[in-house]
Amino acid sequence: MSSRPLRLLLIEDSEDDAELLLRELRRCGYELSHTRVETPEELRQALCSNTWDVIITDYALPGFDGLAAFAQVKQRGLDVPFLIVSGKIGEDVAVAAMRAGVHDFVLKDKLGRLGPAVTRELREASLRAERRKMQEQLMLSDRLASLGLLAASVAHEINNPLTSLMMNLDFTQQAPAHRKLNEDEGQALREAFECAERIQQIIRDIKIFSSPEEQQFGPTDLHRVLDSALRMAHNHVFHRALLLKDYGEVPRVHGSEARLGQVFLNLVINAAQAIPDGHRDAHEIRVVTRMDGGAVRVEIHDTGAGIPPELHERIFEPFFTTKRAGEGTGLGLSICRRLVTEMKGSIGVESKPGQGSTFWIRLRAAQEAKVVEAVKAKATGQGLGVLVLDDEVSVGKALKRLLRARHEVVTFDRAQEALAYITSGHRVDVILCDLMMPEMSGPEFHGELERLAPEQARRIIFMTGGAFTEESRAFLSATHTPCMDKPIDVQRLFSMLEALPA
Known part of the structure; x- marks a missing residue:
C-alpha cells in the first residue's frame, strides 16, 4: 500500500493516547506530518500558522473540550474534517457534537474505525471543495451574464437618443459666423454638450464592467480602466476617504477591460468598506501604478482597519469573509484572484491590523504589434x-x-x-x-x-x-x-x- 501524506493537527493531552492514534493512522497507510496541542492558545497558534488536512481531538481536555475546539475551527471558517476520539462519550454529547457540525466521533477502544473515517471525511471534504468551486464559477457567470444583459439593454436604449442629441449639438456648434450665438447662448450650448459627453462616459463605464462573453485578452489601457472603476465606486468612497491617484508611466497590459474593471471596482469598494464613515479628511485611498521589473504593478492603498497576517491568504478563499453576516458573499476576492490568474497575473495583500491595507496586482505588459496605416484617400475631393x-x-x-x-x-x-x-x-x-x-x-x-x-x-x-x-x-x-x-x-x-x- 502506497503511503498517503496527511497533515494532522492533533488535540490531545495524553502522549500515550496520541501515539496509539498515530500508530493506527500509519497502519492505514498515512504518512503523517503532525502537530500536537493541548490548550486553546496552542490550538489558535496552530490554526494561524499552518493548514491542515484533518483535525482530531480528544473530548475531555484541560481547560476546554472537543466542542470548544471545534468552535475555534468553525469561527475561522475552515472546512477541515474534524473528528472527536474519546475514551468515553455519552449519547447526548455525541448528538450535540454532530448537531454542531463535527464530522464523526470514534471511541478509543475502537480505533479500527479511525482510518476509514478519516478517509471518508477527506473524500467528502474534497467533494465539498469541488462543489464550492463550481458554485463560485456559476455565481460569477450568472453575475457577469446579468450585468452584460443589463448594460447592453441600458446602453442600447440610451445611446440611440444620445447619438441624435450629440450630433445635433455638434451641428449647432458649427453654426456659420453670421449666425453666431451670443455669450449666454454659447455657454448654454457648451454646457449641454459637456453633459451629453458625461452621459456618454457613464454608459461606457457600465459597458466596461459587463462583458461576460469577452474572453479574448489583448493590449488594454490600464489607466482608462482604473479611471472607470474609480468613477463607478465614487458613491462608496467620497464620504469615507480622499481618493488619490499616483499613476506612473506604464505600457498597456495583457488583459481585458471587462475583467480588469471587475477586479479594480471590487478592490476599491473593499478599500472603502474598510474605512469607517464620518472621518473623510483623516483617511485616504491611493491608487498607484508603476513598473515592477518587466511587469506592471497596481497598488490600492487604504488607511482602514487592516487585516491580521493569518488571514492574508484565507481572504482569497471562496466564501470566506470578514464582513458581518449579510454584508458579503465571500466571493469577491476569490473572483478577483481567478480573473487576474486568467490574465497570467498575480494578486496579493500587505496589511497589519490598525495600519491599513495594500492590495497589489502584477500584470504582464502587452506585446503590441506595430500598426502601419496605409489608407488611400478619396482623390476626387467630391462629396460621397x-x-x-x-x-x-x-x-x-x-x-x-x-x-x-x-x-x-x-x-x-x-x-x-x-x-x-x-x-x-x-x-x-x-x-x-x-x-x-x-x-x-x-x-x-x-x-x-x-x-x-x-x-x-x-x-x-x-x-x-x-x-x-x-x-x-x-x-x-x-x-x-x-x-x-x-x-x-x-x-x-x-x-x-x-x-x-x-
Whole structure:
C-alpha cells in the first residue's frame, strides 16, 4: 500500500493516547506530518500558522473540550474534517457534537474505525471543495451574464437618443459666423454638450464592467480602466476617504477591460468598506501604478482597519469573509484572484491590523504589434453618396443634418426600403447601417446585399448602441466589417469617410 501524506493537527493531552492514534493512522497507510496541542492558545497558534488536512481531538481536555475546539475551527471558517476520539462519550454529547457540525466521533477502544473515517471525511471534504468551486464559477457567470444583459439593454436604449442629441449639438456648434450665438447662448450650448459627453462616459463605464462573453485578452489601457472603476465606486468612497491617484508611466497590459474593471471596482469598494464613515479628511485611498521589473504593478492603498497576517491568504478563499453576516458573499476576492490568474497575473495583500491595507496586482505588459496605416484617400475631393439605415428616425435625421454640407445623404428607417432603393439601380459610396434592428438585423441586411449587390455590401460601416447577439458578434469577427459605437465620434466618422478608397 502506497503511503498517503496527511497533515494532522492533533488535540490531545495524553502522549500515550496520541501515539496509539498515530500508530493506527500509519497502519492505514498515512504518512503523517503532525502537530500536537493541548490548550486553546496552542490550538489558535496552530490554526494561524499552518493548514491542515484533518483535525482530531480528544473530548475531555484541560481547560476546554472537543466542542470548544471545534468552535475555534468553525469561527475561522475552515472546512477541515474534524473528528472527536474519546475514551468515553455519552449519547447526548455525541448528538450535540454532530448537531454542531463535527464530522464523526470514534471511541478509543475502537480505533479500527479511525482510518476509514478519516478517509471518508477527506473524500467528502474534497467533494465539498469541488462543489464550492463550481458554485463560485456559476455565481460569477450568472453575475457577469446579468450585468452584460443589463448594460447592453441600458446602453442600447440610451445611446440611440444620445447619438441624435450629440450630433445635433455638434451641428449647432458649427453654426456659420453670421449666425453666431451670443455669450449666454454659447455657454448654454457648451454646457449641454459637456453633459451629453458625461452621459456618454457613464454608459461606457457600465459597458466596461459587463462583458461576460469577452474572453479574448489583448493590449488594454490600464489607466482608462482604473479611471472607470474609480468613477463607478465614487458613491462608496467620497464620504469615507480622499481618493488619490499616483499613476506612473506604464505600457498597456495583457488583459481585458471587462475583467480588469471587475477586479479594480471590487478592490476599491473593499478599500472603502474598510474605512469607517464620518472621518473623510483623516483617511485616504491611493491608487498607484508603476513598473515592477518587466511587469506592471497596481497598488490600492487604504488607511482602514487592516487585516491580521493569518488571514492574508484565507481572504482569497471562496466564501470566506470578514464582513458581518449579510454584508458579503465571500466571493469577491476569490473572483478577483481567478480573473487576474486568467490574465497570467498575480494578486496579493500587505496589511497589519490598525495600519491599513495594500492590495497589489502584477500584470504582464502587452506585446503590441506595430500598426502601419496605409489608407488611400478619396482623390476626387467630391462629396460621397451616403445611405443611412437606422430604425431610430432621429439618428438618421441627425446624421443627414451633420453630413449634408459635405456629402449627398439619403436616410431610411426600414431595411426593406433601403434594399429596394439599391436594387432599383441606385449606388452609394458608403452605407451607415445600425447593427441591431427589429425587422431585419444589420448582418441580415448585409447578407441580402451580398446576394443582390455584392459591391455595395463591401461599403457598409455598422453602428451599434451596445446591444449584441452571439450571431452579430460572430458575424463582425468573421467579416471584419467596420463597426462604430454610438454615440458616434463625429471626427472619427469624418475621417473614415474621407479615407474611403475611390
